Amino acid sequence: MIYLDNAATSWPKPQSVIQVMSDVIKRGCANPGRSAHSMARQADDAVFHTREVLAEFFNINDPMRIVYMPNTTYALNAAIYGVVRNGMKVATTAMEHNSVLRPLNTLQNKGIIDLVVIQPDKLGRITVQSLRKTLKKGIDLFCMTLSSNVTGVIMPVAEAGKLCKTHSITYLVDAAQGAGVIPIDVESMNIDLLAFPGHKGLLGPQGIAGLYVRDGIDIKPFIQGGTGSFSDSLFQPEIFPDILESGTLNVPGIMGLGKGVSFIRDIGISNIQLKKQHLIEILFNGLGKVSDISIYSPPPEQNSGIFAMSIQDLDSTEVGYLLDRKFGICTRAGFHCAPLAHQSLGTADRGLVRISPGYFNDETEIELTIKAIKSIVNRI
Amino acid sequence: MIYLDNAATSWPKPQSVIQVMSDVIKRGCANPGRSAHSMARQADDAVFHTREVLAEFFNINDPMRIVYMPNTTYALNAAIYGVVRNGMKVATTAMEHNSVLRPLNTLQNKGIIDLVVIQPDKLGRITVQSLRKTLKKGIDLFCMTLSSNVTGVIMPVAEAGKLCKTHSITYLVDAAQGAGVIPIDVESMNIDLLAFPGHKGLLGPQGIAGLYVRDGIDIKPFIQGGTGSFSDSLFQPEIFPDILESGTLNVPGIMGLGKGVSFIRDIGISNIQLKKQHLIEILFNGLGKVSDISIYSPPPEQNSGIFAMSIQDLDSTEVGYLLDRKFGICTRAGFHCAPLAHQSLGTADRGLVRISPGYFNDETEIELTIKAIKSIVNRI
Numbered sequence: 067m068i069y070l071d072n073a074a075t076s077w078p079k080p081q082s083v084i085q086v087m088s089d090v091i092k093r094g095c096a097n098p099g100r101s102a103h104s105m106a107r108q109a110d111d112a113v114f115h116t117r118e119v120l121a122e123f124f125n126i127n128d129p130m131r132i133v134y135m136p137n138t139t140y141a142l143n144a145a146i147y148g149v150v151r152n153g154m155k156v157a158t159t160a161m162e163h164n165s166v167l168r169p170l171n172t173l174q175n176k177g178i179i180d181l182v183v184i185q186p187d188k189l190g191r192i193t194v195q196s197l198r199k200t201l202k203k204g205i206d207l208f209c210m211t212l213s214s215n216v217t218g219v220i221m222p223v224a225e226a227g228k229l230c231k232t233h234s235i236t237y238l239v240d241a242a243q244g245a246g247v248i249p250i251d252v253e254s255m256n257i258d259l260l261a262f263p264g265h266k267g268l269l270g271p272q273g274i275a276g277l278y279v280r281d282g283i284d285i286k287p288f289i290q291g292g293t294g295s296f297s298d299s300l301f302q303p304e305i306f307p308d309i310l311e312s313g314t315l316n317v318p319g320i321m322g323l324g325k326g327v328s329f330i331r332d333i334g335i336s337n338i339q340l341k342k343q344h345l346i347e348i349l350f351n352g353l354g355k356v357s358d359i360s361i362y363s364p365p366p367e368q369n370s371g372i373f374a375m376s377i378q379d380l381d382s383t384e385v386g387y388l389l390d391r392k393f394g395i396c397t398r399a400g401f402h403c404a405p406l407a408h409q410s411l412g413t414a415d416r417g418l419v420r421i422s423p424g425y426f427n428d429e430t431e432i433e434l435t436i437k438a439i440k441s442i443v444n445r446i
Numbered sequence: 447m448i449y450l451d452n453a454a455t456s457w458p459k460p461q462s463v464i465q466v467m468s469d470v471i472k473r474g475c476a477n478p479g480r481s482a483h484s485m486a487r488q489a490d491d492a493v494f495h496t497r498e499v500l501a502e503f504f505n506i507n508d509p510m511r512i513v514y515m516p517n518t519t520y521a522l523n524a525a526i527y528g529v530v531r532n533g534m535k536v537a538t539t540a541m542e543h544n545s546v547l548r549p550l551n552t553l554q555n556k557g558i559i560d561l562v563v564i565q566p567d568k569l570g571r572i573t574v575q576s577l578r579k580t581l582k583k584g585i586d587l588f589c590m591t592l593s594s595n596v597t598g599v600i601m602p603v604a605e606a607g608k609l610c611k612t613h614s615i616t617y618l619v620d621a622a623q624g625a626g627v628i629p630i631d632v633e634s635m636n637i638d639l640l641a642f643p644g645h646k647g648l649l650g651p652q653g654i655a656g657l658y659v660r661d662g663i664d665i666k667p668f669i670q671g672g673t674g675s676f677s678d679s680l681f682q683p684e685i686f687p688d689i690l691e692s693g694t695l696n697v698p699g700i701m702g703l704g705k706g707v708s709f710i711r712d713i714g715i716s717n718i719q720l721k722k723q724h725l726i727e728i729l730f731n732g733l734g735k736v737s738d739i740s741i742y743s744p745p746p747e748q749n750s751g752i753f754a755m756s757i758q759d760l761d762s763t764e765v766g767y768l769l770d771r772k773f774g775i776c777t778r779a780g781f782h783c784a785p786l787a788h789q790s791l792g793t794a795d796r797g798l799v800r801i802s803p804g805y806f807n808d809e810t811e812i813e814l815t816i817k818a819i820k821s822i823v824n825r826i
Binding site: 067069071075077079086087088091092095096097101102104105108129136137139140143148163164165167168169171175184242255263265268270271272273274289290291292293294297298300301312313314315316317318319322348360383386387389390394395396397398399400401402403404405406408410414421 | 447449451454457458459463464467468471472473475476477480481482483484485486495516517518519520522523533543544545548549551552555557643645651652653670671672673677678679680681682692693694695696697698699702731737752763766769770774775776777779780781782783785786788790794815
């Protein structure tokens with residue numbers, strides 16, 4: 067099997083992630099922040115350690131401003147519903163995932179916000195020019211993805227951050243695609259809210275994600291519940307991370323995530339980015355000149371690690387099916403929960419085949435994939 | 447180390463839970479419901495299989511009415527915020543956890559609901575008589591715990607269900623304490639919404655929980671995001687489980703939970719209940735007649751597996767500290783995120799020491815604990 071679906075979830079995981087998760091579930095993992103016994107304190111320490119690792123990784127000053135979330139969708143909903151107030155004007159882009167588009171459209175539909183959607187160019191890129199046109203005084207919140215989950219195109223995150231800072235716009239970045247590949251610095255990029263998954267580029271397990279909230283951002287709790295703090299209060303505490311972190315945490319997941327990020331730090335994120343770019347380049351070289359193939363992804367240096375393509379007018383799911391059944395190659399065909407992106411790219415009818423290599427793929431696997439796709443093309 | 451904090455999180459886990467989680471993180475675990483390749487289909491199958499295991503366990507007709515949640519607090523928030531409408535009258539009890547009390551108090555504070563809190567008797571019990579007084583026409587929603595997380599007292603869940611059915615009250619049960627120990631049948635108990643954790647009595651890992659929603663209950667989505675279904679729609683689908691299940695699922699957690707519940711099914715839930723009752727009985731026999739000890743838990747047959755106690759007017763955290771440091775015994779001292787319960791029990795000043803044995807504890811461990819507590823009493 068050749069696994070090329072790392073944009074959905076990364077596989078394999080580093081040995082250290084596998085090891086810590088196997089160990090913790092066996093050795094024991096008490097409930098952190100609740101009890102005071104030795105096993106609970108060990109869980110506490112592990113939970114805090116991962117916060118520190120993440121804070122260093124994203125250049126976040128205070129680890130306590132990182133809130134654990136079950137997945138990026140929850141993180142984005144907690145951010146959006148947490149900061150939106152009645153009458154706000156919110157901007158986003160047509161390249162967003164449904165985890166941003168659906169809450170924002172729901173809020174607009176209820177008359178709570180006024181929503182502006184920035185359109186990409188034909189290659190799915192959000193230009194700095196189009197950002198300048200929209201990100202002005204009057205916009206309260208701007209939500210943008212770090213990189214498209216359909217094409218892999220890296221967005222001008224730092225440029226948007228500057229504009230948001232200038233015009234006092236709260237800036238939410240969806241790092242579902244790209245965290246762990248593209249360096250993120252919440253300070254230099256002026257990011258106010260950063261939602262990130264544990265199980266994709268950060269090489270941790272499913273079931274854990276995070277949300278960074280800059281000090282000073284006015285955010286309401288998304289859920290209310292036990293925090294192990296201020297137990298005598300009938301209301302949610304306002305301190306971080308408790309304000310947004312209720313109920314039992316996924317400690318094995320948090321420990322796995324810590325090891326995933328440490329692995330990236332040890333390898334060097336730039337080496338991971340270079341490896342992905344190299345594999346994407348091989349795909350461009352191998353398939354770029356095949357006349358029946360259309361490529362929707364930008365060149366490697368503008369790309370977080372996705373090669374999106376179609377073969378003539380074949381339905382993408384048919385191509386994905388053939389790659390899996392005939393060649394044992396795992397990709398993701400379809401619409402990738404990003405309806406407006408596919409509209410912009412003109413692929414809303416048949417979808418795209420998304421090939422997303424990971425750090426652990428090698429050149430041979432990519433060459434075999436090129437061969438497989440060419441043989442599908444030749445059979446038409 | 448003697449682990450007696452199973453009401454916080456159960457430990458150890460069955461061998462089958464440890465095994466499946468180690469395997470899945472190593473062998474690979476694609477993103478279910480998103481891609482169509484073989485590895486994603488395996489994840490799909492595992493996710494559905496656990497739904498079936500849970501449905502059988504709780505006598506739920508349709509497994510698709512079970513929604514995976516990251517923890518019980520999220521499940522309770524999704525249930526409460528999903529069904530509450532402006533002007534509703536909601537009833538609950540003073541024995542609830544902050545995961546119920548905090549959202550309900552927040553909603554009352556905003557003027558959205560009118561909240562009625564049923565008081566327990568001096569032993570923390572909610573009587574059928576007090577339920578009858580409150581659960582009448584005019585109440586829209588009733589939230590009650592299956593068993594107190596402070597004292598272990600089992601609540602009259604079936605009796606409340608009958609009253610709710612008679613008066614068309616939506617009935618939400620918080621099964622955080624007791625699922626996996628006390629048999630739950632959503633049909634015979636007339637439960638409309640059941641929130642349950644994976645990592646306590648069900649013997650699965652942290653990071654996974656569930657919410658059952660009866661067909662016909664009018665519930666709004668709590669979050670909106672990618673569901674892998676209706677990808678071209680900018681709004682949340684209304685089908686189950688997608689309406690309440692967005693973003694990448696915790697597949698290793700779900701597989702672990704499936705094995706945990708299967709373990710209980712194989713042992714027989716009544717044998718688990720009997721074992722816990724037996725261990726609680728040993729505690730009653732060993733400590734019941736010590737004059738400096740006050741016991742706040744009901745006798746074994748009314749108890750889900752908690753022995754809550756205090757020593758004279760010693761602060762509970764001091765006792766918990768001594769048990770841990772001097773004897774290596776893990777318990778939970780303090781207020782257990784249940785402020786009104788401690789008020790009702792008269793322990794809001796010093797808290798209680800909660801001893802919660804699990805299926806894997808043995809008589810020797812309990813005898814050693816009794817000895818340790820007696821030696822603390824003798825030292826005062």
